[in-house]
Amino acid sequence: MIEKLSWLAPIYPEVVLLAMACIICLVDLSDTSPRRSRTYLLTSLTLAVVALLTGLNAAGGATSYAFGGLVVSDPMGNWLKCFATIALMVTLVYGRPYAADRGMLRGGEMFTISMFALLGIFVMMSGSNFLMIYLGLELLTLSSYALVALRRDNAVASEAAMKYFVLGAMASGFLLYGMSMMYGATGSLDINEVYKAIASRKVDHQVLVFGLVFIVSGLAFKVGAAPFHMWVPDVYQGAPTAVTLLIGAAPELAAFAIIIRLLVEGLLPLAIDWQQMLALLAVASLVVGNLAAIAQSNLKRMLAFSTISQMGFMLLGLVAGVANGNTYNAQYAYSASMFYIISYVLTTLASFGIILLLAREGFESEEIVDFAGLNQRSPLYAGVMAIAMFSLAGLPPLVGFDAKFAVLQALIASGESIYIGIAVFAVMMSLVGSFYYLRVVKVMYFDAPVTATTVSAPFDVRTVLSLNGALILILGILPGGLMTLCAKAIVATLAT
Structure with missing residues (x-):
């Protein structure tokens, strides 16, 4: 029986995820607890197995x-799947108390839809x-x-949601239109076949x-790069945290x-x-993201513009892969971008985890002033938030510094004067961005608290937040x- 199912081996995680998402959807019908304890536990166990x-x-x-070349299982895809699954697990730990206080767990939709979203992520990867x-x-x-x-x-x-839907559909x-043009030019939808057709130089370049x-353009929207960033601030601010x-x-x-x-x-x-x-998108993202973030008083909106600038930095690594027609720098550039995106996700989890922690029933805690005097109320959570802000700003010895340094190193290693100039510009934009990150730290440590409410968190949230900051x-x-x-992982992907 096992041998008959061996052809499914490359997609075992997807099979488990899909089957358990359906089972959890049914189990949730009998879960009447306000915080959906049974559904949450089963979801967490499933994600851990995946x-x-x-x-x-x-x-x-x-x-x-597998499936006639439709699906590939390689180290890059599998590591990204692993990190995405862990990120979703952490998100559900941080988000469950918040969602329960706002009536978002009356049904188990949040858990099941999240698992289907993760399945979509897996299929993409x-x-x-x-x-x-x-x-x-x-x-x-x-x-x-x-x-x-x-x-x-x-x-x-x-x-x-409506803004996200309309712009997302566009x-x-x-x-899809770009893919159809590629199909019309190369005669194939298979990525490897498309590569061979283009490399043969028998296809109309125009x-x-x-x-x-x-x-x-479609990819730029998905990562939130300027000038396709218009959905990011509104969705980040308008969506439940x-x-x-x-x-x-x-x-x-x-x-x-x-x-x-x-x-x-x-x-x-x-x-x-x-x-x-990508170079134009990256430069535009650095400018728009960093300058617009300075004017924000809403922390979620500020972090949205921060995301735009961070994605611009990630794109810079992809820009430096091929220089003068030579791919010698490709593995360093693309691995720097991969390291950057993983580091960014890790830091984002910590920053939004603190926002979720400080929120309580009837109060969102998403304005920067809501963090005033947090160090006096809880040194631990103020410390985690400070670590996250310093990392996003790219200050040593935090992972954000190493990520930025790796991308800049890849740009300089290309030897192209234009890329070296972009690297210098990126450093200048990072200095500008440091202002709004450090402003949050200043408010937490030097401003008087606006409330004397103590900060409390469930054991699982407190533990995961502490591990997140430590990582x-x-x-x-x-x-x-x-x-x-x-x-x-990148070398293995490029080799195939």
């Missing part, structure tokens, strides 16, 4: 294809075919729309570039994965074209292990 499966697959280091990637993308985005609108009685959340159309523009973390953490890993699948694995012969586009520091001091993991 994380273990993907981690074991990644550690094996093998690359295999495993896709070796344009249609498979698009299928995963639509599963993720449709789940995200539903999650943003989960508080049906909240007008702001409903408005954010971006999906861009991406048609390819035209399709590439639409693909890059637990959902903001759901759409702002694990999906960013998926966005990085499909950029690698589409642009690097499929369209690398067109690197001279898409690298220029940001530990990986900053000892980044070698994660950097090596990223480098090996």
Whole structure:
């Protein structure tokens, strides 16, 4: 029996995730506890098993294809799946008390829809075919729309969901149209076949570039890069904070994965074209994100503009992969971007975890002034938030510094004067960005508290938050292990 099912081996994690999502949906019907304890426990156990499966697959280091080349299982995809699963587990730990206080757990939709969103992420990361990637993308985005609108009685959340839906549909159309242009030019939807067709130089270059523009535009929307960033601040601010973390953490890993699948694995012969586009998007994101964040008083909105600038920095690594037609710098550049996106997700979990912790029934705690005097109320949580802000600002010895340094190193190693100039510009923008991160730290440590309410948290939230903050520091001091993991994963992907 096991031998007959061996053809499913590359997608065992997806099979387990889908089956358990359906089972949990049924189990939840009999769970009447206000915080959906049984559903939450079963969801957490499922995610732990899926994380273990993907981690074991990644550690094996093998690359295999299934379903006629539609699906690929490789170290990069499996490690990103593992990290995305852990990110969702942490998000649910942070978000459950918040969601329960706001009536979002009357049914188990939050847990089941989150698992279907994770399934979409997995399909995106495993896709070796344009249609498979698009299928995963639509599963993720449709789940995200539903999650943003989960508080049906909240007008702001409903408005954010509508904006997200309209703009998301437009971006999906861009991406699908670009894929159709690629199919028309190359005659294939398989990423490897598309690569071979373009490398043969027998395809009309103008048609390819035209399709590439639409693909890059669609990808830019998914990562929230300027000028396709207009949905990010409104959705981050309008969505319930637990959902903001759901759409702002694990999906960013998926966005990085499909950029690698589409642009690097499929369209690398067109690197001279898409690298220029990504460079413009990255510079615009750094400018818009950092300058707009300075003017924000709402912390969620500030972190939304911060995300735009952070994604710009991540794109810089992808820009430096091919220099003068030579791919010698590719593995360093792409692994730097992978390290950056993982570090960003880890830090985002901590920052939004503190926002969720300080929120209470009837009070969102999403304004910067709400953090005034937090150190006097809880030195531990103020310390975790400070670590997260310092890491996002790129200050040593935190993981955010190592991530920024790796990307800048990749830019400089390319030897191209234009990339070295962009690296200098990125450093200047990081200095500008430090202002709004340090402002939050200043408010926590030097302003008088506006409330004497003590900060309390369930044991699981307190434990995970402490580990989250510690990891940001530990990986900053000892980044070698994660950097090596990223480098090996990228090398294995480029080799196939």
